[in-house]
Amino acid sequence: MTGNWGTVWGTGGSVGYSNIKSYPAVPYDASHFNSDCQIQDYNNPYQVRNCELVGLRDLNQGLEHVRGKIVDFMNHLINLGVAGFRVDASKHMWPGDLEIIFNRLNNLNTNHGFAGGSRPFIFQEVIDLGGEAISHREYLHLGRITEFRFSAEIGRVFRGYDRLTYLSNWGEGWGFMASGSALVFVDNHDNQRGHGAGGANILTYKQSKQYKMATAFALAHALAHPYGSTRVMSSFAFTDSEIGPPQDGNQNIISPGINPDETCTNGWVCEHRWRQIYNMVGFRNAVRGTGLNDWWSNGNQQIAFCRGGRGFVAFTNGGTISQTMQTCLPSGTYCDVISGNLINGQCTGKSVTVGANGLGHVQLADNEADGVLAIHINARV
Structure with a gap:
């Protein structure tokens, strides 16, 4: 009481x-x-x-x-x-x-x-x-x-x-x-x-x-x-x-x-x-029921991983990520839901283009406002 x-x-x-x-x-x-x-x-x-x-x-x-x-x-x-x-x-x-x-x-x-x-x-x-x-x-x-x-x-x-x-x-x-x-x-x-x-x-x-x-x-x-x-x-x-x-x-x-x-x-x-x-939270809902797969790390302060074939996320706590990675997503262009939103079929922030093999180029600079990039199946243009 x-x-x-x-x-x-x-x-x-x-x-x-x-x-x-x-x-x-x-x-x-x-x-x-x-x-x-x-x-x-x-x-x-x-x-x-x-x-x-x-x-x-x-x-x-x-x-x-x-x-x-x-x-x-x-x-x-x-x-x-x-x-x-x-x-x-x-x-x-x-x-x-x-x-x-x-x-x-x-x-x-x-x-x-x-x-x-x-x-x-x-x-x-x-x-x-x-x-x-x-x-x-x-x-x-x-x-x-x-x-x-x-x-x-x-x-x-x-x-x-x-x-x-x-x-x-x-x-x-x-x-x-x-x-x-x-x-x-x-x-x-x-x-x-x-x-x-x-x-x-x-x-x-x-x-x-x-x-x-x-x-x-x-x-x-x-x-x-x-x-x-x-x-x-x-x-x-x-x-x-x-x-x-x-x-x-x-x-x-x-x-x-x-x-x-x-x-x-x-x-x-x-x-x-x-x-x-x-x-x-939208990412979490989009990947519900999937496992965690395709873990990637530079051995230090950069990591990335997929959630089944429905989502991909990358983090940097030191240094810039600029490389092609396995996103596990179907081919298409996806909005990064950290730097912006998908509005009227367009990304207000960054985007990632994914090829037929699930590969996409991920760009996440050390000096960006946010140290995260995230794309998922519901953020496809």
């Missing part, structure tokens, strides 16, 4: 009294919470799960009243059309309690277009970099797990602290959890601010070129042999890591404005609206 900040107000107008653990709008009272102890030892699973994390009032989900209120809330959201849930701080909850709660959730609401019998998509925040008593493995049967090592390592590589060529076995080959269990991201709301796992290796919108490259790699590498279920970040600008979203003088959140190029204003970054990122 909240921290111990005295009287607190919810955005809907409810009031709580955190000093006495009273939240009458739910209702919860002191009997529904664990003790006031603070976590001192992360090698003590009882302390991690039964004491307060950074002073936050700790609900006891072993109690039926608490479980019932959580289940009612989540099922209300499912009825409204919610498709899934991120469960914050899951390692601070007992897996057995979460299992009981999740098993009581309704199927998704078919009135919102979901197929009958569809279950909510669950992913759980479990920060597990090794060396603690609680492991992500305790939560694998409940849903996907946030793989923070993906975030830390992809940032380290695209910052130039390691070679792109070593990404040839990216994923489980790097010691990450099984692909089917992982929820992956370049950054999230915590570690983009230096909170949580990953430290200084984490890439954010502030390192825009490398950030777009890392996001493009994550999306190009998603599904099939590629690794994990990918989450794309969308955030607001910040200088103070504790600051909230853009607000007016009365602390009302300001909505983003939209530029002619579809990016955001009013202090919103909206990474999901960057052309290089939303077009890579």
